[in-house]
Amino acid sequence: MNKSKNFSGQPIIKQVLNFLDAKDIYRTAKKHNSDRYTKKFTTHEHLVTMIFAVISGCSSLREVSSIMLACEGKINHLGLADFPKRSTLSDANKRRSSEVFADIYAGLYKRYRRFLSDSRTREPAIKNLKIVDSSTITLFSDILKGVGRNPLNGKKKGGIKMHTMINAMEDVPCLIKFSSAATHDHLFLKELDLKRGSYIVFDKGYIDYQQYQKWTLDEIYFVTRQKSNARYTSLEEFDIPDNVDDAVLKDEKITLADKDDNEFYLRRIAFWHQEKRKVYEFITNNYELEADKITDIYKNRWQIETMFKRLKQNFPLKYFLGDNQNAIEIQIWVSLIIQLIMLVIQRKAQRRWAYSNMMSVIRYHLMTYIDLFKFLRDPDSKWEEITTKNIGQLSLFDP
Secondary structure, eight states: OOOOOOOOSSOHHHHEEETTTTHHHHHHHHHHHHTOOEEESSSSHHHHHHHHHHHTOOSHHHHHHHHHHHHHGGGGGGOOSSOOOHHHHHHHHHHSSHHHHHHHHHHHHHHHHHHHHTTTTSSSSSSTTEEEEEEEEESSOOOOOOOSSSOOOSSOEEEEEEEEEEEETSSSSSEEEEETTTTOOOGGGGGGOOOOOOEEEEGGOOOOOOHHHHHHHHTTTEEOOOOTTEEEEEEEEEEOOOTSTTTTTEEEEEEETTTTEEEEEEEEEEEEETTTTEEEEESSSSOSSOOHHHHHHHHHTTHHHHEEEEHHHHSSSSSOOSSSHHHHHHHHHHHHHHHHHHHHHHHHHSOOOOOHHHHHHHHHHHOOOHHHHHHHTTOOOOOOBBBBTOOOOOTTTTO
16 A cells, blocks of 8 residues: 655545544543553544544445555544554444543534534524434344334344434534433433523423423423323413414413323413414413414424434444444444534535535545635635645634
8 A cells, every 4th residue: 555645735534633622532531541451542543533434434344444544645644653453443442432432522512512503594483492302223233122013024123212402502412312212202301401491392202291390390491292192171271462373273271181190280382284284282381482482492393303314314324333332322422523523614614505515525535635614615716726735723713
């Protein structure tokens, strides 16, 4: 293989890695003691290798080592002394705890959350809105218990469920927990640490009346859909003001009963969706907002669906570089790290790029020596104008 290191400038992959702070990664690794008994393949090198593998779309350990071997003359740009062997990466994915990658993500989120919030073009229906949902990733081996009944012929696939909360202003996860696909969603609600006055929206899979009662006492407001088989009694019907959307059919106070016949008081709103020709029923513990504002809050829930779609389409989580839960969690955390960095790059590009189009450009030009931001701002530029010969260390706040 060509071992020449006579390359000037920085390839795109290096410019992407500049959004990581090596000192923060070192401190995080030291906190988790993740480099203990490690001679060569440090946490930083592990992270860089996994970022390269995930962005490239590698589906096997052999593919990762082969591609990096072909780029051996350029891997000094990545801060790697040697390309990792298959066994080295496999052992690291199995032994190095995924918690260190979770903390690295948390550090990046803390660093860039204000920028992501300030660069949004649309405001959510209300401030301090959190959105909760989960997404199940199917596993071809039975590492974690799958959901549903066992099939009559064949073995049921395993599955890992990613329980997620995002801030509507930031569009990236601020809290993530993993479980088997068979774990019920509503258990995640107990993990949330919400401030007084916060709003949270989720779908009807999270029904937990006792948790709703606790939030009401803590002045935390929620919006969700009512289950079709819910047992409730109407106590009081509120007048619908003239300035409220005509699609609001009913606004009332109800009492609901759980399986133990405990009663809970909530507000119910019936809304007619003209396009789908369907009535949607929402429940909330907030009695101050107008009824159509409650429906607008629920519409913001689709933002998290868009986030899951973006993650799964651009970082296909079908093939994992390990057959154990730790390796799977590491790959998901690395995908989330890249998604956050790419979202920052997209917002900073000063040109409207579809996220998937931008990812395709970066994926196919990882080792190309062009200035990423000059190219994103003007893709029709001449090669001489976007070369990285004179590029320095990139910063989030570079002009």
